[in-house]
Amino acid sequence: MSVNIISRSQWGARPWATGTSTVPLSERTEFVVHYDGAVPISRTGTAIPRAIEAEHLGNGWSGIGYNWVISQAGEIFEGRGWDLQGAHCPNHNRSGFGVQIAVGGDQAPTDAALRAARELYDLACARTGRSLAKKGHRDGFATECPGSRLYVWVKAGMPAPGGSTSGGTSSAPKYPGWLVARGAKGATVRAIQQALGSRGYGSVLAPWGADGDFGAATERAVRAFQSAQHISADGVVGPVTWSRLFG
Ligand SMILES: [Zn+2]
Secondary structure, three states: OOOOEEOHHHHOOOOOOOOOOEOOHHHOOEEEEEOOEOOOOOOOOOHHHHHHHHHHHHOOOOOOOOOEEEOOOOOEEEOOOOOEOOOOOOOOOOOEEEEEEOOEOOOOOOHHHHHHHHHHHHHHHHHHOOOOEEEEHHHOOOOOOOHHHHHHHHHOOOOOOOOOOOOOOOOOOOOOOOOEOOOOEOHHHHHHHHHHHHHHHHHHHOOOOOOOEOOHHHHHHHHHHHHHOOOOOOOOEOHHHHHHHHO
Protein backbone atom coordinates (compact mmCIF):
# COMPACT_ATOMS: atom_id res chain seq x y z
CA MET A 1 0.00 0.00 0.00
CA SER A 2 1.55 3.31 -0.97
CA VAL A 3 0.38 6.39 0.87
CA ASN A 4 2.37 9.55 0.34
CA ILE A 5 2.97 11.39 3.61
CA ILE A 6 4.62 14.81 3.55
CA SER A 7 7.17 14.74 6.36
CA ARG A 8 7.64 17.44 8.98
CA SER A 9 10.93 18.50 7.42
CA GLN A 10 9.27 18.72 3.99
CA TRP A 11 6.59 21.13 5.19
CA GLY A 12 8.96 23.10 7.40
CA ALA A 13 7.77 22.13 10.88
CA ARG A 14 9.54 23.74 13.81
CA PRO A 15 11.33 21.47 16.29
CA TRP A 16 9.12 20.17 19.11
CA ALA A 17 9.03 22.93 21.73
CA THR A 18 8.90 20.56 24.69
CA GLY A 19 9.27 16.85 25.25
CA THR A 20 7.05 14.38 23.42
CA SER A 21 6.17 10.84 24.49
CA THR A 22 6.25 7.84 22.22
CA VAL A 23 3.39 5.35 21.94
CA PRO A 24 3.92 1.81 20.66
CA LEU A 25 1.71 0.82 17.72
CA SER A 26 0.32 -1.97 19.94
CA GLU A 27 -1.44 0.68 22.07
CA ARG A 28 -3.31 2.23 19.14
CA THR A 29 -6.94 1.19 18.90
CA GLU A 30 -8.76 4.12 17.29
CA PHE A 31 -8.66 6.58 14.43
CA VAL A 32 -10.16 9.90 15.52
CA VAL A 33 -11.26 12.39 12.86
CA HIS A 34 -11.19 16.16 13.49
CA TYR A 35 -11.99 19.30 11.53
CA ASP A 36 -10.50 22.79 11.70
CA GLY A 37 -13.31 24.35 13.73
CA ALA A 38 -16.44 26.37 13.25
CA VAL A 39 -15.13 28.69 10.51
CA PRO A 40 -14.63 27.58 6.87
CA ILE A 41 -10.97 27.78 5.84
CA SER A 42 -9.31 28.60 2.52
CA ARG A 43 -5.69 27.72 3.27
CA THR A 44 -3.94 25.24 1.00
CA GLY A 45 -0.67 23.32 1.05
CA THR A 46 1.92 23.78 3.78
CA ALA A 47 0.08 26.85 5.09
CA ILE A 48 -2.38 24.38 6.65
CA PRO A 49 -0.04 22.51 9.01
CA ARG A 50 1.91 25.71 9.68
CA ALA A 51 -1.22 27.53 10.88
CA ILE A 52 -2.22 24.63 13.10
CA GLU A 53 1.31 24.40 14.47
CA ALA A 54 1.29 28.10 15.36
CA GLU A 55 -2.07 27.74 17.08
CA HIS A 56 -1.02 24.66 19.05
CA LEU A 57 2.31 26.23 20.05
CA GLY A 58 0.22 29.15 21.27
CA ASN A 59 -1.66 26.68 23.49
CA GLY A 60 1.68 25.85 25.09
CA TRP A 61 1.87 22.46 23.36
CA SER A 62 5.03 20.92 21.85
CA GLY A 63 3.80 21.63 18.34
CA ILE A 64 1.03 20.34 16.10
CA GLY A 65 -1.24 18.09 18.16
CA TYR A 66 -2.67 15.85 15.42
CA ASN A 67 -0.87 12.80 14.13
CA TRP A 68 -1.67 13.94 10.59
CA VAL A 69 -3.46 16.74 8.76
CA ILE A 70 -5.13 16.26 5.36
CA SER A 71 -5.66 19.11 2.90
CA GLN A 72 -8.56 19.36 0.43
CA ALA A 73 -6.08 18.42 -2.32
CA GLY A 74 -5.59 15.11 -0.50
CA GLU A 75 -2.08 15.93 0.79
CA ILE A 76 -1.23 14.23 4.08
CA PHE A 77 1.03 16.25 6.37
CA GLU A 78 2.88 14.55 9.18
CA GLY A 79 2.26 15.87 12.68
CA ARG A 80 2.87 13.51 15.59
CA GLY A 81 3.05 10.69 13.06
CA TRP A 82 3.07 6.99 13.90
CA ASP A 83 5.10 7.10 17.08
CA LEU A 84 4.33 10.19 19.14
CA GLN A 85 1.52 10.76 21.59
CA GLY A 86 -0.98 13.26 20.21
CA ALA A 87 -2.65 16.29 21.75
CA HIS A 88 -6.08 16.14 20.13
CA CYS A 89 -8.60 14.52 22.49
CA PRO A 90 -8.27 13.99 26.26
CA ASN A 91 -8.01 10.30 27.19
CA HIS A 92 -7.56 9.33 23.52
CA ASN A 93 -4.14 10.77 22.81
CA ARG A 94 -2.35 7.46 23.23
CA SER A 95 -5.04 5.05 22.02
CA GLY A 96 -6.10 7.24 19.11
CA PHE A 97 -4.41 8.52 16.01
CA GLY A 98 -5.77 12.05 15.60
CA VAL A 99 -6.37 13.09 12.01
CA GLN A 100 -7.55 16.55 11.03
CA ILE A 101 -9.31 16.97 7.69
CA ALA A 102 -8.87 20.65 6.87
CA VAL A 103 -12.42 21.93 6.55
CA GLY A 104 -14.34 24.18 8.91
CA GLY A 105 -18.01 24.84 9.62
CA ASP A 106 -20.21 22.99 7.14
CA GLN A 107 -17.63 23.26 4.34
CA ALA A 108 -17.81 20.08 2.23
CA PRO A 109 -14.72 17.87 2.27
CA THR A 110 -13.46 16.96 -1.21
CA ASP A 111 -13.38 13.41 -2.50
CA ALA A 112 -9.57 13.70 -2.61
CA ALA A 113 -9.43 14.51 1.11
CA LEU A 114 -11.82 11.70 2.05
CA ARG A 115 -9.97 9.24 -0.15
CA ALA A 116 -6.62 10.21 1.44
CA ALA A 117 -8.12 9.84 4.91
CA ARG A 118 -9.45 6.40 4.05
CA GLU A 119 -6.07 5.32 2.63
CA LEU A 120 -4.38 6.55 5.79
CA TYR A 121 -6.92 4.63 7.88
CA ASP A 122 -6.28 1.44 5.92
CA LEU A 123 -2.53 1.90 6.30
CA ALA A 124 -2.93 2.50 10.04
CA CYS A 125 -4.92 -0.74 10.35
CA ALA A 126 -2.24 -2.59 8.38
CA ARG A 127 0.55 -1.16 10.52
CA THR A 128 -1.16 -1.84 13.85
CA GLY A 129 -2.48 -5.22 12.74
CA ARG A 130 -6.02 -4.46 13.86
CA SER A 131 -9.23 -2.88 12.71
CA LEU A 132 -9.03 0.54 14.36
CA ALA A 133 -12.30 2.00 15.67
CA LYS A 134 -13.55 4.81 13.41
CA LYS A 135 -14.38 7.81 15.54
CA GLY A 136 -15.08 11.49 15.42
CA HIS A 137 -13.72 13.84 18.09
CA ARG A 138 -17.24 14.24 19.51
CA ASP A 139 -17.32 10.52 20.33
CA GLY A 140 -14.69 11.20 23.02
CA PHE A 141 -15.34 14.78 24.07
CA ALA A 142 -18.17 17.31 24.22
CA THR A 143 -17.48 19.20 20.99
CA GLU A 144 -18.99 19.91 17.57
CA CYS A 145 -15.80 18.50 16.05
CA PRO A 146 -15.47 17.04 13.41
CA GLY A 147 -18.57 18.93 12.16
CA SER A 148 -21.74 17.34 10.84
CA ARG A 149 -20.48 16.46 7.36
CA LEU A 150 -17.35 14.62 8.48
CA TYR A 151 -19.19 12.98 11.35
CA VAL A 152 -21.80 11.51 9.00
CA TRP A 153 -18.96 10.20 6.84
CA VAL A 154 -17.19 8.62 9.83
CA LYS A 155 -20.43 6.98 10.99
CA ALA A 156 -21.05 5.68 7.46
CA GLY A 157 -17.81 3.74 7.81
CA MET A 158 -15.46 6.27 6.16
CA PRO A 159 -16.22 5.12 2.61
CA ALA A 160 -13.62 5.97 -0.02
CA PRO A 161 -15.39 8.07 -2.65
CA GLY A 162 -15.29 6.71 -6.16
CA GLY A 163 -14.80 8.70 -9.32
CA SER A 164 -12.23 11.28 -10.30
CA THR A 165 -9.37 12.48 -8.14
CA SER A 166 -10.54 16.08 -7.80
CA GLY A 167 -13.18 17.13 -5.33
CA GLY A 168 -16.67 18.35 -6.05
CA THR A 169 -18.85 16.86 -8.72
CA SER A 170 -18.91 13.15 -9.33
CA SER A 171 -21.55 11.91 -11.74
CA ALA A 172 -24.43 9.87 -10.34
CA PRO A 173 -24.18 6.11 -10.88
CA LYS A 174 -26.74 4.56 -13.25
CA TYR A 175 -29.64 2.50 -11.94
CA PRO A 176 -28.57 -1.14 -12.36
CA GLY A 177 -31.92 -2.23 -13.84
CA TRP A 178 -32.95 -4.53 -11.01
CA LEU A 179 -34.49 -4.08 -7.58
CA VAL A 180 -31.76 -3.87 -4.96
CA ALA A 181 -33.01 -5.45 -1.76
CA ARG A 182 -32.02 -7.34 1.35
CA GLY A 183 -29.49 -10.04 0.59
CA ALA A 184 -27.81 -8.14 -2.26
CA LYS A 185 -24.07 -7.64 -2.06
CA GLY A 186 -21.33 -5.74 -3.81
CA ALA A 187 -20.41 -2.38 -5.30
CA THR A 188 -24.00 -1.32 -6.06
CA VAL A 189 -24.99 -1.90 -2.44
CA ARG A 190 -21.93 -0.01 -1.26
CA ALA A 191 -22.86 2.95 -3.50
CA ILE A 192 -26.38 2.95 -1.99
CA GLN A 193 -24.96 2.81 1.53
CA GLN A 194 -22.55 5.64 0.79
CA ALA A 195 -25.38 7.74 -0.61
CA LEU A 196 -27.46 7.02 2.50
CA GLY A 197 -24.48 7.94 4.67
CA SER A 198 -23.93 11.22 2.89
CA ARG A 199 -27.64 12.01 3.29
CA GLY A 200 -27.47 11.63 7.05
CA TYR A 201 -28.51 8.00 7.51
CA GLY A 202 -25.06 6.85 8.60
CA SER A 203 -26.19 6.30 12.18
CA VAL A 204 -28.95 3.96 10.96
CA LEU A 205 -26.32 1.99 9.03
CA ALA A 206 -24.03 1.74 12.06
CA PRO A 207 -22.07 -0.22 13.10
CA TRP A 208 -21.49 -1.83 9.71
CA GLY A 209 -21.40 1.29 7.58
CA ALA A 210 -20.83 0.95 3.84
CA ASP A 211 -19.84 -2.71 3.84
CA GLY A 212 -21.50 -3.64 0.54
CA ASP A 213 -23.83 -6.08 2.28
CA PHE A 214 -27.58 -5.25 2.16
CA GLY A 215 -28.70 -6.44 5.59
CA ALA A 216 -31.22 -5.33 8.20
CA ALA A 217 -29.46 -2.04 8.95
CA THR A 218 -29.37 -1.07 5.28
CA GLU A 219 -33.04 -1.96 4.90
CA ARG A 220 -33.87 0.22 7.92
CA ALA A 221 -31.87 3.11 6.45
CA VAL A 222 -33.60 2.74 3.06
CA ARG A 223 -37.04 2.73 4.74
CA ALA A 224 -36.15 5.81 6.79
CA PHE A 225 -34.93 7.60 3.66
CA GLN A 226 -38.06 6.60 1.71
CA SER A 227 -40.34 7.82 4.52
CA ALA A 228 -38.56 11.16 4.57
CA GLN A 229 -39.01 11.36 0.78
CA HIS A 230 -42.74 10.48 1.08
CA ILE A 231 -42.36 7.51 -1.24
CA SER A 232 -43.35 3.90 -0.56
CA ALA A 233 -41.21 2.76 2.40
CA ASP A 234 -40.69 -0.82 1.24
CA GLY A 235 -36.96 -0.96 2.01
CA VAL A 236 -36.23 -1.91 -1.61
CA VAL A 237 -34.19 0.32 -3.92
CA GLY A 238 -36.03 0.54 -7.24
CA PRO A 239 -35.78 3.25 -9.89
CA VAL A 240 -37.70 5.89 -7.88
CA THR A 241 -35.65 5.45 -4.71
CA TRP A 242 -32.50 5.29 -6.82
CA SER A 243 -33.24 8.61 -8.48
CA ARG A 244 -33.98 10.25 -5.12
CA LEU A 245 -30.74 8.89 -3.66
CA PHE A 246 -28.50 9.85 -6.56
CA GLY A 247 -30.47 12.63 -8.22
ZN1 LIG B 1 -11.33 17.87 17.15
